[in-house]
Amino acid sequence: MAPTTFLHHFADLAFDWLDVPALIRTAREAYVYPMVDRDPLPRWTHGAVTLLGDAAHAMYPMGSNGATQSIVDARVLARELALRDSLTAALAAYEAERLPALTRIQASARRRGPEVVIDLAHQRAPGGFEDVAEAFPGVELQSISEEFARLGGFDPETVNTRPSLAVPTGTGGLR
Known part of the structure; x- marks a missing residue:
C-alpha cells in the first residue's frame, strides 16, 4: 500500500520533536495490519477438538487481555484434563468456565x-x-x-x- 493512502489520518501529528506526516511521506512502503475482532462464538468445542486463545475469542488488544486470557485458557484446560476422567467432560468443563467470561471481556474490548x-x-x-x-x-x-x-x-x-x-x-x- 502506498504510505500516502492513509496520510490524512496523521496529518495533524507534527510535533517539535517528531513530524509523523513527513515520516509517512518518505516511507517507501506501508503494510496493513488489520485489527481482528470477531463476534463471540456460541461454542469452542467440537468433538475432541477445542479452541483457546485468539482462536476462541479474538478481540482488540486492550489491556493485554488477548495474551493474559490465552494463558488462563491453557491453565484451565490443563486443569480440567488432569481432573476429569474423559476428554468430553474435560472439554465441556473448560468451555463452561471460560466461554461466558471471555464473551464479556470481548464486549468490553469492543468498548x-x-x-x-x-x-x-x-x-x-x-x-x-x-x-x-x-x-x-x-x-x-x-x-x-x-x-x-x-x-x-x-x-x-x-x-x-x-x-x-x-x-x-x-x-x-x-x-
Whole structure:
C-alpha cells in the first residue's frame, strides 16, 4: 500500500520533536495490519477438538487481555484434563468456565476496555488539561480500571479468593 493512502489520518501529528506526516511521506512502503475482532462464538468445542486463545475469542488488544486470557485458557484446560476422567467432560468443563467470561471481556474490548479513558479525555477536554481531575472527577478513573480488572479476573478480590488452578498430585484425569 502506498504510505500516502492513509496520510490524512496523521496529518495533524507534527510535533517539535517528531513530524509523523513527513515520516509517512518518505516511507517507501506501508503494510496493513488489520485489527481482528470477531463476534463471540456460541461454542469452542467440537468433538475432541477445542479452541483457546485468539482462536476462541479474538478481540482488540486492550489491556493485554488477548495474551493474559490465552494463558488462563491453557491453565484451565490443563486443569480440567488432569481432573476429569474423559476428554468430553474435560472439554465441556473448560468451555463452561471460560466461554461466558471471555464473551464479556470481548464486549468490553469492543468498548475499548480501559483505553476508553483516552476517548473520554478527548471529549471532555479537547484542548488538553493540566490536571487529570479536570476531565475525570472523583474516582472515575479508578472505577474504570477496577471494572476492567474485575471483568478480566485479575482484580484483587478474584485473585485472592478463586480456587487454585493447581492439580493435586495423584489426581485421576486422562491417561
